[in-house]
Amino acid sequence: MFRKNNYLALGAVTLLALLVLSLPQRVTSHFKLALGSLFLPLFGLAGTAQQLPADLADSVLPRRELLQQIDRLRRENDQYKAMVVQSAAIAGENDRLHALLGWSQQTPWKLRLANVVMRDPANWWRTVQIDLGSRDGLRENLPVLTAAGLVGRVSVVSYTRSQVILIGDPNCRVSALVDNPSHDMGVVSAGGVLDTALVDLTYLSGGASLKPGQNVFTSGLGGIFPKGIPIGQVVDSRPVEFGLYTEARVKLSADLGGLEQVWVLFP
Amino acid sequence: MNVLRTILILAAAFLVVFGEATCPLPRHWLGAQVDLLPVLMVYAALTADLLTVSLLAVLGGLWFDALSANPLGISILPLFAVGFLIHLWNELILREVSFAQLVLGTVASASVPLLTILLLLTAGKQPLLGWGTIWQWLVMTAGGAAATPFIFALFDWSNRALGYQPRVEPSFRSDREIRRGRL
Numbered sequence A: 001m002f003r004k005n006n007y008l009a010l011g012a013v014t015l016l017a018l019l020v021l022s023l024p025q026r027v028t029s030h031f032k033l034a035l036g037s038l039f040l041p042l043f044g045l046a047g048t049a050q051q052l053p054a055d056l057a058d059s060v061l062p063r064r065e066l067l068q069q070i071d072r073l074r075r076e077n078d079q080y081k082a083m084v085v086q087s088a089a090i091a092g093e094n095d096r097l098h099a100l101l102g103w104s105q106q107t108p109w110k111l112r113l114a115n116v117v118m119r120d121p122a123n124w125w126r127t128v129q130i131d132l133g134s135r136d137g138l139r140e141n142l143p144v145l146t147a148a149g150l151v152g153r154v155s156v157v158s159y160t161r162s163q164v165i166l167i168g169d170p171n172c173r174v175s176a177l178v179d180n181p182s183h184d185m186g187v188v189s190a191g192g193v194l195d196t197a198l199v200d201l202t203y204l205s206g207g208a209s210l211k212p213g214q215n216v217f218t219s220g221l222g223g224i225f226p227k228g229i230p231i232g233q234v235v236d237s238r239p240v241e242f243g244l245y246t247e248a249r250v251k252l253s254a255d256l257g258g259l260e261q262v263w264v265l266f267p
Numbered sequence B: 001m002n003v004l005r006t007i008l009i010l011a012a013a014f015l016v017v018f019g020e021a022t023c024p025l026p027r028h029w030l031g032a033q034v035d036l037l038p039v040l041m042v043y044a045a046l047t048a049d050l051l052t053v054s055l056l057a058v059l060g061g062l063w064f065d066a067l068s069a070n071p072l073g074i075s076i077l078p079l080f081a082v083g084f085l086i087h088l089w090n091e092l093i094l095r096e097v098s099f100a101q102l103v104l105g106t107v108a109s110a111s112v113p114l115l116t117i118l119l120l121l122t123a124g125k126q127p128l129l130g131w132g133t134i135w136q137w138l139v140m141t142a143g144g145a146a147a148t149p150f151i152f153a154l155f156d157w158s159n160r161a162l163g164y165q166p167r168v169e170p171s172f173r174s175d176r177e178i179r180r181g182r183l
Helices: A004-021 A025-037 A040-059 A063-101 B003-022 B025-032 B037-047 B050-065 B076-088 B100-120 B132-162
Strands: A108-118 A127-130 A143-145 A149-158 A163-165 A174-178 A185-189 A200-207 A217-218 A231-240 A245-252 A261-264
Touching: A004 A245, A004 B050, A025 A149, A040 A108, A040 B003, A108 B003, A174 A200, A174 A231, A185 A245, A200 A231, B003 B037, B003 B050, B003 B132, B025 B132, B037 B050, B037 B076, B037 B100, B037 B132, B050 B076, B076 B100, B076 B132, B100 B132
Parallel strands: none
Antiparallel strands: A108 A127, A108 A261, A127 A163, A143 A149, A143 A261, A149 A163, A174 A185, A174 A217, A185 A200, A200 A245, A217 A231, A231 A245
């Protein structure tokens, strides 16, 4: 049963696997990017195939409906313009007050839209890949969000694509602040395996007064996520370690299961 | 060595990895993504040589890890372990029987994720594990088992369609002909 060829194959594959596993992090990330780029033509094909029905639907859309949509978008655009003017006035006032008090000025963040091109094929990680890379100015640890709330952070960047670790993955921890009178602070960590909408908020103080429905935001601590990005809402809470600290479950605002487009936040 | 079979198996592995990364439907419906690489490994181990099994383990594992947050190379050993063991016993396995294919698909689809998680934990990584992992494991096992006979049928069909068929020797042999006389 055990012939010479069997021994050779067993030895060669084991040795190769151990060699690849023992490579330094920087080298393996380069290898990963090179191997991942083999799939680029397929990504292109898949994108075209997904775009085709949308193009077809666009070509048969009645002119009247298009005009109605344009009219509605124009009205919305006017509303947003008014809001921008109002926000600019508030921001100016805020800057002046900051200057009067001698506080440091907050630099405004820029947003960049990205398409989610694939999900992690392994069930034990929560990551997605987006179609922005270092050529678009992306770098590691930039926050990623949707209009609903925080999604995660950029973890690996290649030239044309980047990997985003989603909230709920054990490698994405976020310092969070509960919007309640005592402003309780905790750390958002991994949640349930099957339900991507729920995460755990841990290391809350023992006397934290949490109620279901209270909003949870990023606290700004940790240096990665700016303060005030919505994360989700408290579902329930329980004392842990004989009341030493409190743990809560948070329902995420962003729908991580149906991500198609996300915003990357640039400082 | 049948080169066409090897190429087909590797091409299928490439497409399987891409499909698992881009098709979210099993995850939406069942809560887990079904991995078809172990199923391909069962087919390769039963029908191809050890070089094909090794190539599938190395390339399939590397492609999978490249699109995943796994450390690069962690999927090679579980895939190869399953393929190697099946290949050792392949002369004793009734590979044409659907039930045998189903059982082997079940065993392979169940053991590859377990071995991978074991390796990840050994390497000091923190994968997302919990009670829901048992459900995901069951889905992966059942999905892989159900897909195995289909993968075998698909490859048999593609081999028949694309490859040369073995020449059937006629039963007539001139040196065995009985020459009859007039009587």
